[in-house]
Amino acid sequence: MEIKIPIYNDIWMDNAVENLYRLINDSEEEIDINLDKTELTVNTNDKDGLRGILSSIIQNNRNTLIVKHKDKKTGEIKEIKKDFVLIQEGKKIDGIVAFKENIYSEPNKSTSEILDLIEKNGERTCVVCGNTFFKPYKKLQQASYPFVTKIKSLSGVRTYKDGNFYSFREYYDNFCPICYMVGILEWLDSRIIYRTFPGDKSILFLPYFDNFEDLVEFKEEYGPLLNKSERYSNIRVNLDEDKTEGTPGKFSTLLCFYEKFLLDIDYENVIGRNWAIMEVPFGSVKNIKFRMLNLTDSILGVMKELIGENEIRVYTNLIKETYFFIDNPKGAPVDWDLTRKIREKLSESFLIDDFRSFSRMLLPRKGGKVGYSSETRRNLESLIYIWRLKKMGISKESLGSIKGVGNIVAKVSKNNLSLLYKLDKTRSIEDFWSVLREISRKLIGIDIKKAKVRPTSLDELIQLLKDNEAQWTEIRDLLVVYSSMYYAIGSRGGEKK
Amino acid sequence: MFGFKFRIEVLYFTTFRKSTSTSLISSYTIPPFTTIRGVISNALGLRRDDLRVQEWIKIGIKPQNCINRSTEMAKVLKLKGTGKKYQKTFSSSPMFKEFLVNPVYDIYVAGDQEKIQNIYHALKNPKRPLYIGGSDELVDINTFEPVEIGKATSKETFCVMDGIHENCIIEKIPYKFIQAGRNFSLEYRTVSIPKDENFNGEAEIFNFNGENIFLF
Ligand SMILES: [Zn+2]
Numbered sequence: 044m045e046i047k048i049p050i051y052n053d054i055w056m057d058n059a060v061e062n063l064y065r066l067i068n069d070s071e072e073e074i075d076i077n078l079d080k081t082e083l084t085v086n087t088n089d090k091d092g093l094r095g096i097l098s099s100i101i102q103n104n105r106n107t108l109i110v111k112h113k114d115k116k117t118g119e120i121k122e123i124k125k126d127f128v129l130i131q132e133g134k135k136i137d138g139i140v141a142f143k144e145n146i147y148s149e150p151n152k153s154t155s156e157i158l159d160l161i162e163k164n165g166e167r168t169c170v171v172c173g174n175t176f177f178k179p180y181k182k183l184q185q186a187s188y189p190f191v192t193k194i195k196s197l198s199g200v201r202t203y204k205d206g207n208f209y210s211f212r213e214y215y216d217n218f219c220p221i222c223y224m225v226g227i228l229e230w231l232d233s234r235i236i237y238r239t240f241p242g243d244k245s246i247l248f249l250p251y252f253d254n255f256e257d258l259v260e261f262k263e264e265y266g267p268l269l270n271k272s273e274r275y276s277n278i279r280v281n282l283d284e285d286k287t288e289g290t291p292g293k294f295s296t297l298l299c300f301y302e303k304f305l306l307d308i309d310y311e312n313v314i315g316r317n318w319a320i321m322e323v324p325f326g327s328v329k330n331i332k333f334r335m336l337n338l339t340d341s342i343l344g345v346m347k348e349l350i351g352e353n354e355i356r357v358y359t360n361l362i363k364e365t366y367f368f369i370d371n372p373k374g375a376p377v378d379w380d381l382t383r384k385i386r387e388k389l390s391e392s393f394l395i396d397d398f399r400s401f402s403r404m405l406l407p408r409k410g411g412k413v414g415y416s417s418e419t420r421r422n423l424e425s426l427i428y429i430w431r432l433k434k435m436g437i438s439k440e441s442l443g444s445i446k447g448v449g450n451i452v453a454k455v456s457k458n459n460l461s462l463l464y465k466l467d468k469t470r471s472i473e474d475f476w477s478v479l480r481e482i483s484r485k486l487i488g489i490d491i492k493k494a495k496v497r498p499t500s501l502d503e504l505i506q507l508l509k510d511n512e513a514q515w516t517e518i519r520d521l522l523v524v525y526s527s528m529y530y531a532i533g534s535r536g537g538e539k540k
Numbered sequence: 541m542f543g544f545k546f547r548i549e550v551l552y553f554t555t556f557r558k559s560t561s562t563s564l565i566s567s568y569t570i571p572p573f574t575t576i577r578g579v580i581s582n583a584l585g586l587r588r589d590d591l592r593v594q595e596w597i598k599i600g601i602k603p604q605n606c607i608n609r610s611t612e613m614a615k616v617l618k619l620k621g622t623g624k625k626y627q628k629t630f631s632s633s634p635m636f637k638e639f640l641v642n643p644v645y646d647i648y649v650a651g652d653q654e655k656i657q658n659i660y661h662a663l664k665n666p667k668r669p670l671y672i673g674g675s676d677e678l679v680d681i682n683t684f685e686p687v688e689i690g691k692a693t694s695k696e697t698f699c700v701m702d703g704i705h706e707n708c709i710i711e712k713i714p715y716k717f718i719q720a721g722r723n724f725s726l727e728y729r730t731v732s733i734p735k736d737e738n739f740n741g742e743a744e745i746f747n748f749n750g751e752n753i754f755l756f
Contacts, residue, residue, distance in 0.1 A: 052710045052730060081704070168718060168725030171560055185563055192563035194633065196619035214559070217725055253710050330563050332636040334611070 044090055044162055048083040048221060050255060051172060054319040055189060056222070058249050059229035061258045066100045066231060080254040094158055097224075098150035104231040105147070109140050110274040125274065127237060127245035127323040128230050130186045144186055146227055156180065160220040169219035171226075176219035183218035187226035189321065189331055191215075234262040238296045239275040245323045246293045248300070250315040251335070261315040268303050282307050292387035293320055294394050295358060297336070301346055302356040316343055342396050345430045355422045362389045364419040369411040378411060385413060398431055402520040405527040406467060407460060414531045427524060435517060441507050445518065447500025448482065449525025453533050454494045455485040456526070463530065467523050472508075472515045479505060543650035543748055544660055544686040547604065548579070551680060553639045554673030559714070559726070565614065565637040569607050569733050570700060571672055572714040573599050573756060574726070576647055579679075580659055585667030594716055596655045600648035600746070600753035602699040603733060608641040648699075648753045650746065656686050684749075692747040696740045699753050701732045705739060708732035715756065729756060 051057050064078045067085070074096060075086040087093050108130070109122045121138035124130070131143040145153040157180050165177030171188060185192050198213050229235075236248035252258040269277045276287040278300055290296040297318065304310065316339075322332035349355040367381040385404050392401035405413050415423070432442060456463045462481060469475045479501070486498055508518055548571070556568040556575060571579075577593040586592070614637035617630040649659060663670075663683050672679045704710055709732070716727040745752045 050704075052704075052712050166720070168727065170726060173712070173726065173728035183560070188560065190558075190561045190563055190566070194562050194616065194618060196617060197557070197562045197565075198559075214725075253704060328633060330633060330635045332611075333564050333566060 044087060044093075044158070046083075046085040046161060046221065048225065049172075050081045050253075052253070053171070054249050054251050055229060056171065056226060057251075057255070057258065058232060058235075058262075059225045061255060061262060062229055062232040062234075063225055064255075064259070065262070066104060066228070067096060070096055070100050070103070072096045072099075078255050078259060080256050083255070090158055090162070094151070094155045097154040097158075101147065101150040101154070101228070101231070104233075107231045107233050107271050108142075108147075110272060112274075123274065125237075125245075126239045126241075126325065127247055129189055129323065129329060130227075130230060144227065146224070153180075154224075157220045157224050161224075167217055167219075169222055170214045170217040171222045172219060174219060174221075176221070178220075179216055179218050180220040180223050181218070182215040184215070185329060187218075187223050189323070189329075190333070192328075192330060233271045234266050234269065236269065236296065236300060237277055238290060238293070241275065242325055244325060246296065247321040247323065248293075248297060249319045249321070251317040251319055252315065257313045257315075260311070260313045264308050264310050264313065265300070265304055268300065268307065278303065290358075290387075291383035292390070293322075294391035295362065295387050298358045298362070298390040298394055301343075302350065302358050305347055305350045306354075306356065314343065316340070336394070338394060339396055341434075342394060345426075348429050349426060353422075353425050355425055357393060357426060358390065361415075361419055361422045361426060362386050362393075364422075365389065365413060365415050367408075367411055368414045381408075381411075393430075399516070399520050402523040402527075403467060405524055405531075406463065407456075407527060407530055412531050413527065420528060420532075423524075423528070427521070431517065431521065435511075435514060437507075437511075441503070442521075444500045444503035444507055445521050446525050446529075447497045448479075448504045449522055450529045451482060451486060451496045451498075451501065452522070452526035453529030454489060454496055455482065456530055457533065463523075463526055466519065466526065469519055472512060475508070475515055475519055479508075541650050541689050541746075542653040542656040542686050543648060543689040543746070544656060545646050545648045545684045545748055545751075546663055547644065547646050547682040547684075548672060549644045549680040549682075550640070550642060550672060551678050553641055554643065554677040555637065555639045556673050563635075565616075565635060567609070567638040567640055568711055568713060569640075569709050570601050570603060570645060570711070570713065570731075571647075573729070574714045574717060575672060576601075579670055579672055580649070580662070582668050582670060583662040583666035584659065585662075589719070591717055591719065597649045597651040597659070598755035600650075600699055600748075600755045602646040602648070602751075602753065604644035604646055605642075607643050609638055610641060611636060611638050613637070648746075648748055648751075648755065650689055650755055653686075660686050687749050689746050689748055692745040692752045694752060695742070695745055696738050697745050697752040697754060698734055698738045700756075701734070701739055701741065701754050702743060702756065703730060703732065705732040705734075705741070707737055708734055731756075 048060055060083050064083055067074060067076050077084045108128050109124055112121050112123050114121060119138060122140045124132050124140050133141040133143050135141060142148050160178055160180055163177035165175060167176055169176055170183065183191055198215060237245055239245040250258065250261055267282060268279055270279050270285055270287055271277055273287045276289060278288045280286045280288055288299050290299050316337060318336045320334050320336055323329060346357060349357060365386060367378045367385055369376055369378050389401060389404050452463055452466065466478050469478055483501055491498060508515060555565060556571050558566050558568060576599055581590060581593050613634050615632045616635045617632050620627055620630055660683060663681055670679050670681060671677050712728045712730050714726050715729040718725045718727060743754055746755055
């Protein structure tokens with residue numbers, strides 16, 4: 044028999060095809076299988092042999108679906124289904140997960156039935172792949188295709204019945220056995236990146252390409268970064284360790300992935316930059332959230348340059364080293380909740396190339412301020428240089444002027460943050476001029492020597508702004524970053540050792 | 541062959557739901573061919589399940605603006621009852637929903653002269669109010685005069701193309717309904733939606749008053 048599966052252009056199904064190909068290939072069984080840019084072909088005269096291969100890969104990779112948990116009291120080892128795996132589960136028997144899906148509970152029998160069905164030709168059209176088939180093995184369900192759930196009002200074609208009222212033909216049945224098998228086995232894919240927040244949600248990342256060859260190569264490259272036996276996260280802290288990262292959210296997870304990929308992997312040409320991000324909620328109703336994230340070449344370039352030339356990892360050496368310190372006369376404890384939020388938002392702003400939002404995250408807030416060590420500050424300056432200044436063509440001297448004014452803003456904001464907030468909120472260059480004028484007035488009130496500020500930097504900044512009017516927002520954002528930075532340094536407890 | 545173009549502007553927001561997305565609602569980037577035929581059938585005043593327009597025309601699509609997407613949490617009502625009796629309350633489920641912001645498309649239809657004339661007049665004076673995507677998503681339609689169309693001499697174009705091309709959004713779009721008894725199934729086409737570059741391909745292209753268009 045010959046099975047041909049063309050590319051679906053569907054994020055779940057294409058990853059599933061790649062996964063099936065890899066599982067069969069890794070099993071090192073003798074079989075004629077080929078994946079080119081747009082199609083998977085399996086060719087065999089030995090249907091029983093193929094059934095054997097399929098059922099053994101299902102058995103051998105079952106560990107991808109579960110984690111093992113040792114009971115602290117009894118020492119007993121129990122299996123737990125990973126939180127995001129959308130396969131129904133029955134009551135555990137002797138601590139072993141019982142999947143309510145025949146292909147996982149009785150792989151031999153089930154794959155044999157599926158292959159029999161695949162072999163037959165029929166008239167029905169599959170709602171997922173559009174090919175014709177004989178009979179479904181199972182209805183279209185979330186386990187084989189996470190984007191569906193049983194909601195009648197969205198899953199059918201309305202039509203007349205007896206010319207009187209609407210009847211409703213659902214199409215869950217129009218699901219071919221090939222799509223079922225491919226889709227349900229995607230849970231065995233050990234290259235799905237995941238991060239679970241207990242009691243809340245799991246986030247899954249699937250790479251997207253318009254051809255199978257690049258998808259295969261990319262997933263193969265990054266595979267070693269992941270450890271599938273951890274429950275809540277599978278990005279390894281270090282390549283040769285089992286420990287995984289506890290990133291605070293989805294963007295930080297992806298950022299963390301990239302810095303490891305760029306630093307630890309000898310990648311060839313293929314670097315994926317398009318991702319599907321799926322959120323699977325806890326609880327019984329599994330309505331999922333979905334978004335595509337397409338990273339730009341320029342952001343990838345910034346990450347590469349920081350790692351290549353400076354060995355700075357944006358997440359580990361910068362964002363993960365950023366804290367929110369609470370103003371507290373008895374020391375400076377960290378607000379961990381807010382710190383995690385800020386770290387996640389910084390990761391997001393960077394990945395989507397939004398410097399404005401990045402700079403705002405660094406502003407002091409009610410009750411405290413963002414702080415970091417001097418080493419982290421140097422990393423932040425390197426990031427800003429590569430991410431913003433190099434591109435804008437702003438010279439190092441001009442940066443000196445921005446920093447100088449940042450220092451002034453920090454000093455005059457010491458007891459009153461309104462100027463800093465006003466600066467951040469400027470919506471037009473006229474607003475910006477008026478804030479600069481206010482800064483100039485405030486200068487009169489401070490002891491220049493004691494405060495260690497350089498008043499001429501304000502003249503320079505005004506000149507810089509005149510010469511680069513079109514880029515005024517960028518200059519404003521840079522000024523916000525540096526003002527916040529100097530504010531943090533200048534305040535007690537702001538500098539972390 | 542005759543043909544004409546009409547411009548569909550969705551007044552605010554719309555969603556072209558992928559039929560296999562029901563645990564969330566995701567949208568295609570362009571209106572599916574089935575949807576466009578639905579608008580035409582609606583303008584002609586055809587009855588439900590009357591699929592004749594499928595046989596009459598070929599369709600080309602050209603997105604006119606950059607398609608902006610956003611998302612919301614939508615409360616989706618669940619269907620209850622048999623439809624025989626009036627139903628007062630429905631249970632609901634919150635669901636993640638994608639929508640497109642004020643998209644504009646130029647749609648090209650081609651076929652024999654009589655059919656094209658009929659469709660042209662129907663779109664100018666539709667039998668029923670026209671909407672696209674959701675039934676409360678009204679559209680503004682601008683029709684252009686029918687012209688005779690032929691194969692284009694230049695292969696350069698900027699429109700939705702058949703198959704997979706580089707630098708495009710690739711989607712598998714519902715093309716046709718196939719009715720067998722009371723069951724319907726869908727035929728899909730894989731299409732490439734251009735982002736910013738012209739194609740210069742091998743495909744057969746038609747000339748619509750100077751515009752080169754691929755017809756499905
Ligand atoms: Zn199928």
